Amino acid sequence: MNSTNFRMPARRLATVAAATALAAGPAALGGASAAHATGEQGRASAVVLRTGLDVSLLRGSANVPLAVALNEVQAPRSARKTALSATLDGVDGGRPFDVLAAETADAKATVTDGTAEATTELAHAKVHVPGLPLLSLIEIEGVTSKATCEAGKTPTASSNLLGAVTVLGKKVTVTAGGPTDVKVPGVGEVRLDLSTNATTSRTAAATALQLRVSVDPLKLGVAAVEGTLTLAKATCEAPPAPAASAAPPAEAKPQGEVKPQGGPAKEAGLAETGGGSLTPYLAGGAFALLAAGGAAAAVSRRRG
Secondary structure, three states: OOOOOOOOOOOHHHHHHHHHHHHHHHHHHHHHHHHHHOOOOOOEEEEEEEEEEEEEOOOOOOOEEEEEEEEEEOOOOOOOEEEEEEEOOOOOOOOOEEEEEEEEEEEEEEOOOOOEEEEEEEEEEEOOOOHHHHHHHHEEEEEEEEEEEEEEOOOOEEEOOOOEEEOOEEEEEEOOOOOEEEEEOOOEEEEEEEEEEEEEEOOEEEEEEEEEEEEOOOHOOOOOEEEEEEEEEEEEOOOOEEEEEEEOOOOOOHHHHHHOOOOOOOOOOHHHHHHOOOHHHHHHHHHHHHHHOOOOHHHHHHHH
């Protein structure tokens, strides 16, 4: 196998290698960053009703967890649910028990390019717990929550209470300044927190109403209920902010145009040898020696 190797002077080779590395470096780094960011997405979730209640039946002879989530949705896959009631079996003598009934119950979560968002809406809703079949734990005219997380921007969380709130048959005024306690003798007590909103650099969470419930009608122990209840919650997490675009790669010059450092060379041959300030003198000396050698040769031939 025949091969031909062309050797480049050392200084010229180093210059071309440096130019090639500088040209390729930004492009390679930019490609790695883009590939890493492409696989990451934001998240969003929404739920109209979530309960974390413990129901004690027949003076503690049976404990039943009342864990219900109505219209709970999550994204990256965009989702939406609009069921208007939540029913639980096994806590009311074997009969279906309606925990929540509403005219509007909407939960939506979406993740699009660079933005994750969740919203909830609940209107004209009544919530019941075992032991109080004829008295609503809470009635609301309307609540909404929204959480928005956009890449590179500050997330936002907001919730609104629309209209009146009735707790254990008593109309109450709920404020964002602190919890509202409602006590009904012979029935129980409920603590309400309004508009619990929180944000970080990439996340947001909005909860319209959070209830702490303790109900034991007339202390009969027929159905005592303890725990928490959440209405209209929305959360999100932003996708990572896009990396700053890399500078366009430097365009490498053709090898024939790469010039050595230093002053311009007048002779074409000096560009490849990397000639400095002594080069003309060295070249002149070499020429003189060559001329002298030629003259000596000529004289010797004559003598021969």
